[in-house]
Amino acid sequence: MDSESVPFVPALDEALGEAMELLRARAGSLMLLDEVSGELRIAVARGLPPEVIQRARVRAGDGIAGWVFLHSRPRLLHREERAPDSLSGGNRLDSAISAPLRVRRRTIGVLNISDPEGEDFGGAHVRMLLVFARQAAAAIENARLYHSLQRRMSELRAIYRTGQALTSSLNLGRVLRETLRRATHVLGARSGSIMLIDPEEHELRIAHAVGLSREIIQRTRVRVGESIAGAVAQSGVPIILAEGEVDERSLVARDREVPDAAMCVPLRVRGRAVGVLNISQRTAGGSFSGDELRFLASLADQSAVAIENARLYHRLQGEVSFANRELIHANHLLEHEKAKIQAVVDGMADGVIAINRAGRITFLNPTAEAMLGIPARDAVGGGLRRWPTGKALLAVIEEARGSDGMSVVKEIALPAASDERRVFSANVSPLRDERGRLGGCIAVLTDVTDLKEISDLKTELVSFVSHELRNPVTSILGFAEMLRSPDANIQPAMREEFCGIMVGECRRLLSLVNEVLDVSRMEAGRGLDLVLGPVDVPELLERAVGAQRTFTSRHELVLQVPEPLPIIMADGEKIHQVMTNILSNAIKYSPGGGTVVTSASARGGRVRVSVADQGLGIPPEMIGKLFQRYYRVETKAHTTIRGTGLGLFFVKGVVEAHGGSVWVESQHGKGSRFSFELPAAPGG
16 A cells, blocks of 8 residues: 555554544554455554565455455454464554444454553444444545546546647657556556567567657567566556566566556557557556556557557558559650559549649649549649639649758648538658759648547637536535535534535436546447446336436426336446436427426337437437437537537447347427337346
8 A cells, every 4th residue: 555546644644643532542554455465464554564564455354454445344352362364463452442434334454552551442443433433434435436436537537648749640650659658657566568560470468658768669679478467468458467466477577576556558440450558567566447548548548549640641652652653764764654653543442633843733643632622633744823712822832842852741721522621641752863963743632620629629628527527526616625625614514415425426427427438439349348237227228217307397308108118138327327417318308498308118029218308409400310429419508518429439338238229310400319228137
């Protein structure tokens, strides 16, 4: 245990001191469960030798502390009894008490008090320590919830910033550096590496690393299926090594011993492994947690797509460069060679335009024709200036001509046939003749409109999510400052109410963060983690509708379940979030109020749930795009209502992951009905 894994150590130490003062004890310790190793470790201690604190690692059931943790019952040790525990070193103690730290029927640690200044501890002391332990456990859990929220917010920011950096770059080296920099920074690690699969050799090689010597980077080769990295690449299953855990395999071949703590996650694109991401050696020591492993996996999912795009772009650049070199010598090749090159260029997804020294078009491929709206039969032999779309490209060409032979890359916006504006990356390379003199040039146009739109949509998403995070954080901060104020005279009942509000706001934030992370998993093509169990549909609908009633006074929320419904096997939390998203939309997009009816029925071994409103409705031509990620209905009335464009994308992903289906029926201006069906449980 350290200040990194337990960020509230000063508060724990103060609590331990108060307990020792209350019971007039000379020694004590507070032990918490390390969920990765499954051991109890000392978080804070007083009056114990340093060597005892350092070596104290107790498994459930071992010694006094392990017995108390396993059975969730206190233990009183009388004077002169030998303590079979690492905390005493097998020595005799005057007297000692160990009490479990329990919160919500779960034991999270043990509070130990020993060596009273006066007579032996007795039953009254045990009862006092139990009361103190319950209060301490609740405080620890609240602090952990707050720390978990802070960590999730930090992870969300890291994923967003990494996404911004990665989507704006097709440079493989930069993508690798940015991914590893974000991972080591957020996780507080000293070393890490990204290993990519060589498809020809079927082995992993280090493409970028920090904290590793140049020699190790150069000589490391790992066959797919061998070692930890190879096993992760083959299976697609992440691996985490706790502090001190020994594994016969190593993350990479190295001369020194295996790091104390390490994680390895796969880099996968469309179900295919392209490499692995390794992180090891925490700066502050200790083990990595399951939440940190999930964050690293989410970061890897996002980075894998960018890495693959950069590799493909690099490969495409090589192909375009090859085509450019071939075009320079095209006039000296036989006609059939020219035809072969023509076929290659004509089939490219990028637009290619050749301009001679006089500024006249000598060639443009079909893709360029479509991009610029310039027919080749009318354009060849003429200048770009006569075409409205050619003027923007002409400015880049003129800049390239004055660049002393250097290529120029610029983004230009051009109107398309549908009156939309498309954004292109124009790569203009000057050409030299046989004598080396600068002559014409080649322009390669790449349509980057979708990349720009995704970047803008993600910016809008983060703005909305930040707004949604700010309100509950402000509420939590306000109540926390009020509770912390020494001048506040707060009654116990009101204090309990405040704490309940703070916990509720924390759960609301965690729900939002989890939904964004689930969407990130769906975007990367990874399946959702479903916790299936029997779900009572009427009870779930009652909770969901009841929760939404607190957010509106202008709407009448009606629940209609006219018949008994079969049980479904589902992830109750995620289905509840599905209902929350649909009901929230029904309320938001009914700004004038009205009735929102939630109904449920059973038919053909399936359970159908519908939510109907009297709101704005949806234009027919937009219904087909409604469940796409980031899509929002683009009418004047709809765009004034804030949203992420992810709610219905999440709904569709969750429902289909359960083997169900979702659809919408709507009349523009009259309202909408969203429905989904899920299979009933066998015999339900």
